[in-house]
Amino acid sequence: MRKHPIILGLCLLLLVGLFFLLLTALGGGLFGKRSLVWGEHVGVVTVEGIIRNSREITRQLDDFGKDNSVKAIVVRIDSPGGGVTPAQEIHDAILSVKKKKKVVASMGAIAASGGYLIACAADRIVASPGTMTGSISAIMHFANVEELLKKIGLKSSVVKSGRFKDIGSPTRPMTEDEKALIQSLVDDTYDQFLDVVAKDRRISKDDLRKIADGRLFTGRQARKLGLVDELGDLSYAVRLAGTLSGIKDEPDAVYPAKKKSTFWELILQQAVTTLAAEMQKVEGRPEGLNYLYQQ
Structure with missing residues (x-):
């Protein structure tokens, strides 16, 4: 009996649709950043x-x-x-995933302070010879606009429940007790940084303190000091991760799939990004306690 051409066409269309759905599922999304590749991969997360x-x-x-399918990161x-x-x-997230898979940190132009802290969690750290790294330190910034307010005739009044409630206020100088309190916060945070580096890099805290004063190092200098394991670029780091995880052939690098956004979400994201960029120009420095290298 002859098959109806319309039914045959619908069946073929259904098969094609199922095929593309399978490709999408295996490849992480046709419109994501992740490549449609099979086999054993090295996932790349960018900071x-x-x-x-x-x-x-x-x-x-x-x-x-x-x-x-991702054997290393x-x-x-x-x-x-x-x-x-x-x-x-x-x-801490790197330490957690490291229990399952090998993790290699790859340093770009700069991986300093908090960027270096993150790298310490990896199984191996790879830097380019000219990478700027180190800056093992903690910092807080406070602005004082008291003199500016005087020039424009403005005064600030504060009602508070405790003497440290408006600590860091930009409308008055900081007292000696307040400076001591802030210094204790910075010192404790700095000590936490030392603990992490000493443990992850197997360097004594006494030796670490000699170089952990905020100074920067090139990748080559950092390697000599034991802060970095090897010199190489991103491609080298991907190959190293593949080797550590037992991938025999040249490993494929895959990236996280981008979340699909609606038209209005894209408009909102663009507006927020533009606003954040303008605010950063005005603010200059991020607020709060930071592991941050600044020029």
């Missing part, structure tokens, strides 16, 4: 710019940790550091 939030990076690390760092807490959270 760029000032570290203000850890959510997206830790999510990507967790996703690669659960992906059976490279964390590409091009950052001067940033907030203490997000840097620590990314560091």
Whole structure:
């Protein structure tokens, strides 16, 4: 009996649709950044710019940790550091995923302060000879606009429940007790940084203190000091991660799939990005306690 051409066409169309759905599932999304490749891969997570939030990076690390086709992870760092807490959270997320898979840190132009803290969690650290790294230190910034307010005839009045409630106020000088309190916060945060580097890099805290005063090192200098393991670029780091994880052939590097956004979400994202960039120009420095190298 002859098959109806319409039914045959619908069946072929259904098969084609199922085929493309399979490709999408295996490849991580046709419109994502992740490549449509099969086999054993090395996942690449990128940390760029000032570290203000850890959510997206830790999510990507967790996703690669659960992906059976990803045998190792490279964390590409091009950052001067940033907030203490997000840097620590990314560091801890790397330690967690390292229980399942090998992790290699790859340093770009700069991987300093909080950027270096993140790298310490990896199994191996790879830097280019000219990478700027180090800056093992903690810092807080406070502005004082008291004289400016006097010139324009403005005064500030504060009602508070405790003497330290408006600590760091830009409308008055900081008292000696307030300076001592802030210094204790910075010192404790700095000590936490030393603990991490000493443990991860197997360097005594006494030896570490001699070089952990905020100074920068080139990648080559850092290697001599034991802060970095090897010299190489991102491609070298990917190959190293593949070797450590037992991948025999040249490993394919895959990237996290980008989240699909609606038209209005894209408009909102662009507006927020533009606003944040303008605010950063005005503010100059990030607020709060930071592991951050600044020129």
